[in-house]
Amino acid sequence: MSRETAIWVSQLLKRYARVVQNTDQPSSALLHSLNTLQLADAVMDKAQLSQSDSDHALQIAIIGPTQSGKSTLVNVLLNANVAGISALAGFTVHAQGYATGCSDEQLNSLHPLMEPLIRTPADALDAQNLNTYVLETVRAGKQALVTPAVIWDTPDFDSIDASTYTHAVLNTVALADIIILMVSKDKYGDKSVWDMLSLIHPLQKPLLVCINKLDSQDEAAVTSAFVARFSDYFGEAVLPSITLFPFVRKTPNSSVPPFSSELLNALTDTLEGAKQRIDRQTYAVSASTFIETHRSQWLQPLIDEQLFRSEWQALVDQATRQALDVYTEDYLNNADKYDTFNRALAELLTLLEIPGLAATLARTRQMVTWPARKLLGLGRTAVDRQFNRPDKSTDEEAEALKRSLNSAMITIQGELLNQPQSPFWISLNHSFREHETHIKDRFNQQSDTARAQFAPQIEAAAQQLYDQLQSQPALLNSLRAARVTTDAAGVALALKSGGLAPADLILAPAMLSLTTLLTESALGRYLETIKRDLKQRQREHIEQQVMKDVLSAELGALAETLSQDRLFSQQLEPELATVVATELAS
Numbered sequence: 001m002s003r004e005t006a007i008w009v010s011q012l013l014k015r016y017a018r019v020v021q022n023t024d025q026p027s028s029a030l031l032h033s034l035n036t037l038q039l040a041d042a043v044m045d046k047a048q049l050s051q052s053d054s055d056h057a058l059q060i061a062i063i064g065p066t067q068s069g070k071s072t073l074v075n076v077l078l079n080a081n082v083a084g085i086s087a088l089a090g091f092t093v094h095a096q097g098y099a100t101g102c103s104d105e106q107l108n109s110l111h112p113l114m115e116p117l118i119r120t121p122a123d124a125l126d127a128q129n130l131n132t133y134v135l136e137t138v139r140a141g142k143q144a145l146v147t148p149a150v151i152w153d154t155p156d157f158d159s160i161d162a163s164t165y166t167h168a169v170l171n172t173v174a175l176a177d178i179i180i181l182m183v184s185k186d187k188y189g190d191k192s193v194w195d196m197l198s199l200i201h202p203l204q205k206p207l208l209v210c211i212n213k214l215d216s217q218d219e220a221a222v223t224s225a226f227v228a229r230f231s232d233y234f235g236e237a238v239l240p241s242i243t244l245f246p247f248v249r250k251t252p253n254s255s256v257p258p259f260s261s262e263l264l265n266a267l268t269d270t271l272e273g274a275k276q277r278i279d280r281q282t283y284a285v286s287a288s289t290f291i292e293t294h295r296s297q298w299l300q301p302l303i304d305e306q307l308f309r310s311e312w313q314a315l316v317d318q319a320t321r322q323a324l325d326v327y328t329e330d331y332l333n334n335a336d337k338y339d340t341f342n343r344a345l346a347e348l349l350t351l352l353e354i355p356g357l358a359a360t361l362a363r364t365r366q367m368v369t370w371p372a373r374k375l376l377g378l379g380r381t382a383v384d385r386q387f388n389r390p391d392k393s394t395d396e397e398a399e400a401l402k403r404s405l406n407s408a409m410i411t412i413q414g415e416l417l418n419q420p421q422s423p424f425w426i427s428l429n430h431s432f433r434e435h436e437t438h439i440k441d442r443f444n445q446q447s448d449t450a451r452a453q454f455a456p457q458i459e460a461a462a463q464q465l466y467d468q469l470q471s472q473p474a475l476l477n478s479l480r481a482a483r484v485t486t487d488a489a490g491v492a493l494a495l496k497s498g499g500l501a502p503a504d505l506i507l508a509p510a511m512l513s514l515t516t517l518l519t520e521s522a523l524g525r526y527l528e529t530i531k532r533d534l535k536q537r538q539r540e541h542i543e544q545q546v547m548k549d550v551l552s553a554e555l556g557a558l559a560e561t562l563s564q565d566r567l568f569s570q571q572l573e574p575e576l577a578t579v580v581a582t583e584l585a586s
Helices: 003-021 028-052 070-078 104-108 162-175 191-203 216-234 261-276 280-332 340-352 358-367 377-387 396-417 423-470 473-480 488-497 505-520 524-560 574-585
Strands: 059-063 095-100 132-137 149-153 178-184 207-214 241-246
Touching: 003 028, 003 280, 003 574, 028 162, 028 191, 028 280, 059 070, 059 162, 070 095, 070 149, 070 178, 070 207, 070 261, 095 162, 162 191, 178 191, 178 261, 191 216, 191 280, 207 216, 207 261, 216 241, 241 261, 280 396, 280 423, 280 524, 280 574, 340 423, 340 524, 396 423, 396 524, 423 524
Parallel strands: 059 149, 059 178, 095 132, 178 207, 207 241
Antiparallel strands: 095 149
């Protein structure tokens, strides 16, 4: 049993305890995993103690359901009235250890094994504080059946509040060298009894079974029924020693029932036989076997959540691709709305220094910023003020990006509603709704930023075209001489139109003259190449800067914002993360 194993088991136990604490109605599977983890953690502590101090005091744990006679058996074994007895079910709610013939040093070495429970004097126990236990030295009677030893009385494991006693019962079972199951004739067949036996059976510790409150005529039938049930549960495993206790009324002044000497002698022999079977050197092996048996079961919720995270990221990737497709189809591939290349051509007009148009464009560019449809925005503003009409301009790229965002968010909402009602998906759905406005705001802000950042590439495309034109002086002069569509009247109408968007038909003649001359020239194919490359760069730019860096990143990060209260795998420690990764790979 390695130190790494002890670390990750302890880490996992804390996660299970937190989830159970924050779950209104924990499932039986969840509670079983918590119980086995608590037992494993305590069993490793016992193995470590056995390696460091193989001669520590003998530990005997008496476990059982309500009203089975556990406290009575403690008093019988010690031949002393030390354990409190009550007719009320659930009277014993703390683990209580009674030591005889043990030194203080031997008792102090047991403290780490009982953590997180705190040792408390018996007279200071509080029924409302279950995080305590008792470990005290008592004087055994002359006819004590076992000494030196620590005998542990434990809470009923089947009471209505049994889940709150888990540490007390399981830590004591792990600490024990001998386990005594005390049941009454009315309780031996209860599911809680066999669930507990199934839990402790893999530890392979000496187990004694005491069946109490029997009438003589019932002894054979009860014994036979117990043996049959044991065989059903554990196959050919060695049957534990069974001691039958008759129903005996206690005398008024004693908590030790007057059992027959034959019964007490038989119980003594059974205890001596159990002591002979104790092998503390095997505790480490038993602990490792126990952990490996339950390992997959413990890790499954963590693995499920890891798979859910992968599924979530796949949904995010799908929504991101969908958003990019919407942007591509609605804008880049839409001839009626795609205006980026026209912006490049508008920039080329200024580089050509076409008389009448170039100077106006140049002056306007100094006063406003991209996008290019605002190059003549001052003219639109003046006209709008003059005619008292609202600005009806439309930024087609911005609108396409908004549609792409809405499409992605609607898709995500639908997918979240279709997921299983597990804590992970419920928490993720809540987180999505909580962060939805923030994600949209970030997307819109980054959209504006990314489009502004792309402006130099539009200018670069115009410069590429201009550089090619300079290598063909005749074509360049033809363009500069084309005044018929770019005279002062055209500029005035352009100002009234208010921009360079594709719908601005007033500039259409100028743009048509320019594109016609370029297309019909030797640069026609080069013009299409520039247009295609510009569109591709714009798509890649938006994909990275907006879709991936914001939409995908923000949505993907939601899985890391979920509360740890009901989830197992948030922010895994390195040791636990390694174990989960190994389990996933196997």
